Amino acid sequence: MPSNITMPQLSDTMTEGTVVKWHKREGDPVAPADELADVETDKATMPMEAFDAGTLAYIAAAEGRKVNVGGLLGVIALPGEDAQQVKRDAQSNPPPAAPAPVPTITPQIEPTVPTPAAPPDSSPRLRVSPLARRVAADQGVDLAHVQGTGPAGRIVQRDVLARLDQGAPTSASPPPAPSPHAPILLTGQKKTIPLTKMRSAIAAALLRSKQTIPHYYEAIDIDMEAVAALRQRLNQRLEKDNIRLSLADFILKAVAACLVQYPALNARFNPETSEITQFGDVNLGLAVAIPDGLIVPVLRGVNQMSLRDIRIRSADLIDRARLQRLRREELSDATFTVTNLGTHGIRQFAAIINPPQVAILAVGAAQQRPAVINNQIVPRTLLTATLSADHRVVDGALAAEFLTTLKATLQEPGMMLI
Amino acid sequence: MIEEMQRDDTVFLLGEEVGEYNGAYKVSEGMLARFGPRRVLDTPISEAGFAGLAIGAAMCGLRPIVEFMSWSFSFVAIDQLINNAANIRYMSGGQFKLPIVFRGGNGIAHQLGATHSHRLDAVYSRVPGLIVVAPSNPYDAMGLLKTSIRADDPVVFLESEIMLNDTGEVPETEYTLPLGKADIKRPGSDVTLICWSKMVKLCLKAAAELETLGIAAEVIDLRTLRPLDEKTIVDSIRKTNRCVIVDEDWPYCGMGAGIMARIYKDVFDLLDAPIARVCCEDVPSPYSHHLEQAMQPSVEKVIVAVKEVCYISPGNQ
Numbered sequence: 001m002p003s004n005i006t007m008p009q010l011s012d013t014m015t016e017g018t019v020v021k022w023h024k025r026e027g028d029p030v031a032p033a034d035e036l037a038d039v040e041t042d043k044a045t046m047p048m049e050a051f052d053a054g055t056l057a058y059i060a061a062a063e064g065r066k067v068n069v070g071g072l073l074g075v076i077a078l079p080g081e082d083a084q085q086v087k088r089d090a091q092s093n094p095p096p097a098a099p100a101p102v103p104t105i106t107p108q109i110e111p112t113v114p115t116p117a118a119p120p121d122s123s124p125r126l127r128v129s130p131l132a133r134r135v136a137a138d139q140g141v142d143l144a145h146v147q148g149t150g151p152a153g154r155i156v157q158r159d160v161l162a163r164l165d166q167g168a169p170t171s172a173s174p175p176p177a178p179s180p181h182a183p184i185l186l187t188g189q190k191k192t193i194p195l196t197k198m199r200s201a202i203a204a205a206l207l208r209s210k211q212t213i214p215h216y217y218e219a220i221d222i223d224m225e226a227v228a229a230l231r232q233r234l235n236q237r238l239e240k241d242n243i244r245l246s247l248a249d250f251i252l253k254a255v256a257a258c259l260v261q262y263p264a265l266n267a268r269f270n271p272e273t274s275e276i277t278q279f280g281d282v283n284l285g286l287a288v289a290i291p292d293g294l295i296v297p298v299l300r301g302v303n304q305m306s307l308r309d310i311r312i313r314s315a316d317l318i319d320r321a322r323l324q325r326l327r328r329e330e331l332s333d334a335t336f337t338v339t340n341l342g343t344h345g346i347r348q349f350a351a352i353i354n355p356p357q358v359a360i361l362a363v364g365a366a367q368q369r370p371a372v373i374n375n376q377i378v379p380r381t382l383l384t385a386t387l388s389a390d391h392r393v394v395d396g397a398l399a400a401e402f403l404t405t406l407k408a409t410l411q412e413p414g415m416m417l418i
Numbered sequence: 419m420i421e422e423m424q425r426d427d428t429v430f431l432l433g434e435e436v437g438e439y440n441g442a443y444k445v446s447e448g449m450l451a452r453f454g455p456r457r458v459l460d461t462p463i464s465e466a467g468f469a470g471l472a473i474g475a476a477m478c479g480l481r482p483i484v485e486f487m488s489w490s491f492s493f494v495a496i497d498q499l500i501n502n503a504a505n506i507r508y509m510s511g512g513q514f515k516l517p518i519v520f521r522g523g524n525g526i527a528h529q530l531g532a533t534h535s536h537r538l539d540a541v542y543s544r545v546p547g548l549i550v551v552a553p554s555n556p557y558d559a560m561g562l563l564k565t566s567i568r569a570d571d572p573v574v575f576l577e578s579e580i581m582l583n584d585t586g587e588v589p590e591t592e593y594t595l596p597l598g599k600a601d602i603k604r605p606g607s608d609v610t611l612i613c614w615s616k617m618v619k620l621c622l623k624a625a626a627e628l629e630t631l632g633i634a635a636e637v638i639d640l641r642t643l644r645p646l647d648e649k650t651i652v653d654s655i656r657k658t659n660r661c662v663i664v665d666e667d668w669p670y671c672g673m674g675a676g677i678m679a680r681i682y683k684d685v686f687d688l689l690d691a692p693i694a695r696v697c698c699e700d701v702p703s704p705y706s707h708h709l710e711q712a713m714q715p716s717v718e719k720v721i722v723a724v725k726e727v728c729y730i731s732p733g734n735q
Contacts, residue, residue, distance in 0.1 A: 131659050131690040150691070150729055157659065157690045158729070 002086045003052045005036065005074040007067045010048075014041045016068045024056045027083060030076055037073070054078040057086040127154040136160045139244055140315075164244055166343050198293045209352050212271075214391040217350045220403040222410050224366045224381045230413050234307070247366055248340055249310045251385075254409040255361060256282040256302035257416050259336055262402045266335045268356040269393050276358070276393050285334035285354060286314060288321040296354065297321045298334040342366060348384040359389040359399070419446070419483060421592065422567045423453055426481065429567060432459035432468055433485030433522075442487045443523065443582045465495035469520070473502050476518040476572075483567065486522030488579060490536040503572040504547030515570040521563070523579025524552070525616055525666050526703055529710060530579075535703035537666050539615075539673035542574040543644040549597060550644040552576040554618035556586035558641055561595030569597065576643075578616040600647035602654070606636035609660040609724050612651060612677065614640040617664045617715060624664075624720035633724060643673065651677075652684050659690045660727040664715055669697045691727040696720050 007017050018040045024030060035047045036056070057077035061067045077086040126143055128136070132155050136143050139160070146163045148155035185191060195203065227250045235244055259266040263278040270277070282303040285296040297317045302310065320326055339351045342365040351362040364384040371380040385406065389399045409415045423429045430453075435442045437450040437460040450458040461468040465486060472482040486492050492499065499520065506514050526535040543550045549571055553559035559577065566573040603618060604625050613621045618639045625635040636654050640647065655661050661681075665674035674695045682693070699713040725731070 129690045130687045134687060156729055 001078070002057060002081055002090075003054065003076040003078060004072055005048075005050070005076060007039070007061075007069050007071045007073055008048060009069045010039065010041045010046050014069055016066050016071075017041045018066050019061050019063055019073060020045055021063055022059060026056055026059055026087065028056050030054055030056050048073075050076065052076050052078060054081070055083040057081075057083040058090040060090065127152055129154060129156045132157045132160045138242070139164055140242070166246075196292060202294055205354070206352050209355050213353050213355060215350075215353060215388050216391050216396065216399075217386055217388050218396070218399050218403055219348060219350075219384055219386040220407050222383045222385060222407045223371065224383050224410065227410055227413055228366070228381055238308070243308060243311055245307055245311050247342070247383075248363070249307050249314070250410065250413065251340070251363055252284060252286075252299070252302055252310050252314065252338060253305070253307055253416055254406055254413075255336070255338055256284065256305070258402055258406045258409055260303050261405060262398065264394060264398055265359045265389070265402055267358050267393070268335065269358050269390060270356060271392070279335045281335070283333050283335045285337035285357070286318065286321075287337060287339035287351075288318050290322050290324070295321050295324070295326070295331075296334065296337060297326050297330050298332065300329075300333070336360070338363060342383070348386055350386045351388050353388050353390055358393050359387055362386040362388065419563070419567070420449060420452065422564055423449075423457060426568075427457075428479065429481045429483065430457040430459065430475075431483045431485065432461055432472060434461055434463055434487050436460060436485050441485075443579075445582065446485070465491050466498055469495035469498040470502065472518055473498055473506070473516065476516045477506065477514045481517045481567065482519075484518065484520045486520065488527075488530075488534055489522050489524040489538040489576060490530075490534045492520070492522070492538060493536075496541075499542065499548070499572075499574070500545050504545045507571070508547055516572045517567075517570045519563070519566045519569075519573045519575055521575035521577060523582060524576035525578050525580065526698075526710065526714060527579040529705055529707055530703075531705045532702035535710075537668075537673070537698075538574070539576060539643055539665070539667055540671065540676055543673060543676060545644075547572070548644060549573045549642070550576065551597060551642050552578075552615040553641060554578070554581075554603075554613075554615050554639050556584065556588050558595060558601070558639070560588055561593050562597065562641060564592075565594045565597055568594070573597075576615065581616055595641070598642045598645045598647060600650040601639045601641055602636060602650070603639045604635070604637040606634035606658065608634045608658055609636070609662060609727060610651070610654040610658045611635050611637045611662050611664055611720070611724075612640065612674075613637065613664040614643065616666055620715060620717060621664050621720060624717045624724070627717060627721060628724055631721075633728060635724065640677075646677065646680060648681060648684065651681055652688075655681075655685045655688050659688055660724075661685065661689070662694045662696060662720065662723045662727060664696045664720055664723075666714065667697055669695065669700050672697055691729065694723040694727050696723045 010017065020038045020040045022037045023035050030036070030050045031053050032051055034050045036050050037048050038045050039048050054076045056074060058075040060072045060074050067073060075086055075090045077083040127148065127150070128143055129150065133143070135157055136146070141160050141163055143155060146155050146159050149159050150156045224247065227247060231245050231247065231250065238245065259282045266282055267276050267278045281301050283298050283300045284302045285298050288295050288297060299314055299317060305313070317330065334354070334357060336357060337354050337360045339360060340363040341349055342363055345365050347367065348364045349362050351360045353360045362385065366381050366383040368379050369382045370377045371382060385403065387399050387403055419431060423431070431446060431449060436446040437455065437458045440447040440450070446458065469484055472484045475482050503516055503518060506516050524539070525537050539550065539552060542548050549566070549569065551562050551566055551573060553562050563575060566575055604622055606625065611621045611625065618637065621637045625637050628635045636658060638650060638654055663674040663677055665672060667673040669675070674697050678693050678695065696715045696719045698715065701713055704710050704713060
């Protein structure tokens, strides 16, 4: 088989080179270590040596031509081969285009969207151990949202259980949006994407919100140990019913209970009529991330729901939100919104109010952090919740009271029974 | 053997050096003196000959025990075992039963070299018509041998050659143990270790060490390789969801491979990780002591395999 001469990689950063001068002509004999040509790289001009003995049958890259690393420069006919034929073959069957230079920079991955169960190889099939698959099916965990820690990204039992502990994908938190094969943009490339209708709508609404509502923010740290312990105990009993409560369920219930006590926050403001309407029902908007966007389905009457109801209904709502199969009444009449990036590991963030609502609560991750109790530093499971409120109609002190009540409720969950 | 020979006078022993020399490994010490030359026969070095002789004797109503000085030597008699002993009941339509026990030292002993260190487990376990037994300790060996001698079918009784000097408690009163039944030597809940013969001691050591790492290993001593006690294995894996097969045989088509193939379909849905195997390296048995040790399973290798099926990276706990 004739031997192809390809553009060598003469330096770490070299992606293409230019043949400055050929030292041999077509038909010349070649011996190993003979200098074939001078090649100019990004750094210097260097000689290129032959590895084979034979005849230089065909020159593919003329002097002055830029060729990518790996691209064809010429073909050596080995002893016994017909150089003319090799040349004809090479001319009629041009080798495939040289491989595009591989960028040495790894692409930036958005920190708030962890790649779920993305195996290092290019196969899109999920690798899941049989046991893990069974556990996921039993517990209603969507495997697309489980990070696999086994070899080649295999999802194993502990990964499914960890996902359940975090608050299964069926919670009020926006799950890691599956980023479909985000194509990598190479240096020099750019890509123009027109806004989808949904994206345009989101853009307009959020812009209007930020431009018209004077936002202010208050954050509070909440000790979640009591809730975590309670959740574990309750889940043991609920196992037979196939129900698994998540931390988010408790938070929703507590928020609803507190909003009943602070109706000023469970309100809608109409600046045109200068009227604030407070509501006896707590309809919570749950922010759900969907591919290329955000949708906020509404859970109605949360103040009257048990934890069990919250779990079942929010799971259903979120599933249908992702499939964009929500009914009109499920997208309207929210009195307050909760957005949760806890499963993404975000410690704290501030959200943008959805008018005509007057406030929104941003819930962070429950994390082990150092806390001070009785003058000692001890590890506790803490969570930071941030309230964004409309300063036209909600005063700072009121917002603060709401947050301290929320904190007290979550730290003594029995308060939700009263 | 003495008890069985006292109990039933059709039982007799034959093999190389079993009589006047009192046994190449002293297993039959004193038996010639006790039972005389009609019941303890010294044979010439002719495995094919005396195996065939014994098979014929069994067909005629006697119950021979054939001792191979080493199971590696059974290769020269393999035609008798696999073609005759295994098939006679079947090929005669049940006209002949074959109450014969072949026993001897199996496995890698100590620097006996590539020709004398064979593990015959898989060679005979694949043959329908044979029963294959491999005890791991004196108590099991005694109970299983008695049952094997009383069985009316040919039994390949694999004694671990290097363990012949091992001692252990054995009851004074008579007892037998069932064939085809595994024994859980150490219960656990995190991983199932399947082993037999020489590997049982190793697995128990590994289990003790795994305990310090917080992993509770269940050690199953198969005791009988054919027929395989699949139920005990599957019940265990149902509990642990993880399995490591530890055997002294070669990796390709070795005994462990056969067991793995047999159970996979039944345990697939129970597994959190593929079944791992620890076995000998795929090389002929070396003569050098250190190489011989290196090519065999070890406690370290078992622990690495257990960590693999528990998805614990080898450096961590």
